[in-house]
């Protein structure tokens with residue numbers, strides 16, 4: 087058993103398996119699934135101009151996000167990862183089945199915390215609100231990203247590199263977590279069997295996360311495993327019908343507006359706040375925070 | 387939920403999973419079949435295993451000075467390395483740099499290569515490469531061409547490299 091778990095795996099095989107899941111899945115699951123969703127919308131007479139334009143806006147924000155991600159990746163992120171890995175890391179872990187599985191589980195755990203932070207601090211919500219601002223819920227929404235969505239999570243993935251995991255493995259695992267989640271953005275799949283719903287994040291759990299119903303706010307942050315929410319007190323089951331979107335609706339399918347509206351709202355809020363100290367606090371305080379005597383701002 | 391509970395539970399998850407990964411890696415690296423198959427077949431071995439390291443005529447000829455020529459954008463010239471036996475592993479340290487015209491300059495002694503397994507013909511190890519100012523540890527393989535030459539090749543994600551080491 088231990089030999090099987092600790093058998094060294096070559097990079098070429100790791101690249102191959104991650105390529106099949108992380109990259110090719112777009113062709114063999116995501117696009118076909120989205121087509122099925124469109125057919126369903128047509129059948130339910132919900133396929134209208136707004137939905138189509140919303141989906142297009144989603145894909146455009148993904149393009150913008152990707153440009154930021156790739157530029158930063160080449161300029162800095164991978165270098166910082168390797169530098170930290172070389173100078174501030176526990177003994178380096180070799181590549182075997184155990185380390186790969188451990189890396190994916192920890193990348194998922196890091197995702198839980200990074201996602202929770204994105205909801206609970208001002209600057210995090212300024213960028214992540216983009217992902218939540220669609221009134222629809224389908225696979226294209228998974229690609230709706232805000233401008234800083236590639237930057238803030240680094241603080242949570244660097245500790246993995248410090249634990250001895252290979253930087254490239256960490257990056258591939260993070261993409262794996264994202265791709266897994268993409269598949270959860272759908273209304274087609276109801277609840278799955280109890281054990282699956284208990285352990286894994288499912289479309290049902292993720293619909294709750296996208297809900298603007300009050301009891302669904304800031305719940306179900308999980309990526310792959312819902313157990314993190316159960317363990318850390320943020321789990322909420324899907325009971326009431328979910329109303330998608332944010333409490334202060336965006337009402338726009340303009341990709342530029344979609345991409346920047348969170349940042350724009352955040353700057354408007356900063357303008358209303360008096361004093362440098364309070365302005366700085368707004369970055370790290372919860373999104374609905376306002377210094378006393380000021381009015382309550384948008385929450386979710 | 388209290389912040390201290392969140393912190394405690396999170397630390398527990400990290401320690402448990404990262405610890406498990408380190409334990410399995412540690413156990414596999416210290417299992418005997420991972421290092422030097424010749425060790426177990428030579429008769430002198432068991433007696434000498436208690437000493438600091440085993441003398442092994444099949445593999446120890448790799449100890450000594452080796453020179454590698456580079457003809458790359460960042461560095462054209464040669465580097466002299468010294469392979470030393472430490473415990474049951476071989477490590478290569480930089481000794482000096484030689485530029486194109488033959489000027490030599492003493493190098494800071496840094497470990498650049500550690501050979502983790504070697505049977506006299508083939509070996510595996512970890513090689514330190516410098517790329518755009520950053521240092522990366524990559525897995526490498528060693529293939530002896532003859533007693534005085536070996537080929538070191540590495541493949542890391544999308545980076546591949548190949549060097550010829552010549553005995554001095």
Ligand SMILES: [Zn+2]
Nearest residue numbers: 201205214295
């Ligand atoms: Zn979210």
